[in-house]
Amino acid sequence: MELIYRPKTGNFAGLEHHPYQNKDGLFVVSKDRFKKNYIYVNTIEEVYAYLKEGLKVRMRYGKNPASLIALESLNVC
Template sequence: MELIYKPKSGNFVGLPHKPYKNKEGLFVVSKDRFQKNYIYVNTIEEVYAYLEKGLKVRMQYQNNSPSLINLMSLEIIS
């Protein structure tokens, strides 16, 4: 499974954003931008399960700052 986000406006319009991994190699999901609410997971499948529950995933384009993106804004490739 692959998750891709392509913004519709802004500096990175149309450029594919991929799920962000932290220094430990874990994906980050959260209900908001506050680090105290971050949930760290190992796999995209775990990320997707949290997205289905209404949480968001941190996505980034190359080395730019990651953003929280909800399930409805993502393209999902099996």
């Protein structure tokens, strides 16, 4: 499974964003931007399960800062 986000506007419009992994290789899902609410998971399948519950995943392009993205904005392959 792969999750891809392509913004429609802004500096990164059309560029593929991929789920952010922290230094421990974990993906981050959250209901908001506050670190106290982060949930760290090991696999994309776990990320997808949380997305279906209404949480968002941190995604980024290259080395740029990550953003929280909801399931309805993602392409799931």
